[in-house]
Amino acid sequence: MSEQPQTGHGFLGSGHPKGDIGRRVAARRQQLGLSREDVALRAGSAPGYIEYLEEKTATPGMGFLLRLADALETTVTALTGGGAELAPGIGVAGERAELAELGTDQCWALLGTHGVGRVAVVTAQGPAILPVNYLVSEDRIAFRTSPDAVPAEAAGTETAFEVDHIDDAFSQGWSVLAVGGARAVTDEEAVARLEGQAYSAPWAGGDRNLWIVLTPERLTGRRILVRGAPGQDLPH
Known part of the structure; x- marks a missing residue:
């Protein structure tokens, strides 16, 4: 049947x-x-x-x-993805894979309007990289946190913010890295605008009302492409 x-x-x-x-x-x-x-x-x-x-x-x-x-x-x-709880990237390397540099417009397109990324901060205990919900507004990356949380230590520093996607099925993926100055948003109107653009409350829950905005001075990206994989058109 x-x-x-x-x-x-x-x-x-x-x-x-x-x-x-x-x-x-x-x-x-x-x-x-x-x-x-x-x-x-x-x-x-x-x-x-x-x-x-x-x-x-x-x-x-x-x-x-x-x-x-x-x-x-x-x-x-x-x-059915029984390995979903495992770290991404457990697949074997694809045949004829290529590493391609991404342009600025491509990087912004992959960042999209929102998602989950990782912010790098330097703490008293050493470097730390933490996941945060983010949104893109006027060529800036913004995320919410608590004033006493580790991501808040990014404010007032030059920091890095990274977003990536791993496709285990085809052993390919991409990453985008933004580097620039981060600051806390204190203006009430600016905070209200960000609140209005927020697509979701932070996944971590709790009282996270401090907005941090990163203005990229350098935006770079790379993509692993595998010839023959769906949706991939590599230059010859």
């Missing part, structure tokens, strides 16, 4: 990006040198469903996942 795309909470509409399961399925299929038709035949499914699974955000049932894992000579745990 073939699997067909479902509606409702199991599968999202066509406007959504690929899901992690689909990316892992595509990666494993390519490692084995199989076509979608090959996988469909092995799993007792329709080729169109394998394409749907790889290209859309989907949540297949356990019965199909068991058949799919067997078809791909792997485990359900591997397909």
Whole structure:
């Protein structure tokens, strides 16, 4: 019996990006040198469903996942991201990988409007790097913290702020590094503007009402590209 795309909470509409399961399925299929038709035949499914699974955000049932894992000579745990609690980067290096420098516009595009990044500070105990929720406003990076928290020590110093993304499925990723002066925001109107732009309360919870703004004097980035991986067009 073939699997067909479902509606409702199991599968999202066509406007959504690929899901992690689909990316892992595509990666494993390519490692084995199989076509979608090959996988469909092995799993007792329709080729169109394998394409749907790889290209859309989907949540297949356990019965199909068991058949799919067997078809791909792997485990359900591997397909569903059972190693999610492990540090990123556990995959092996991709073939024909290249390290590309990113331009300033590319760096800002990857920073986006918000996310989670890491701020570097120097404390009495030595250097420290800590994750913070951030937002981008007028070519500046802003984050909230508590006045007595370690990230607050970035205020009044030149500091570094780093954001990255690791794609274990294809052993590729990117990183952006911003270096510049950081300051505490004390102007009430400026604070109100940042509060209005904040997409979320800090994940760490608690009373974190001190805004720190970093103005990059140097913005650099690098990307690991793997030829043949989805979404990667390398210059020749």
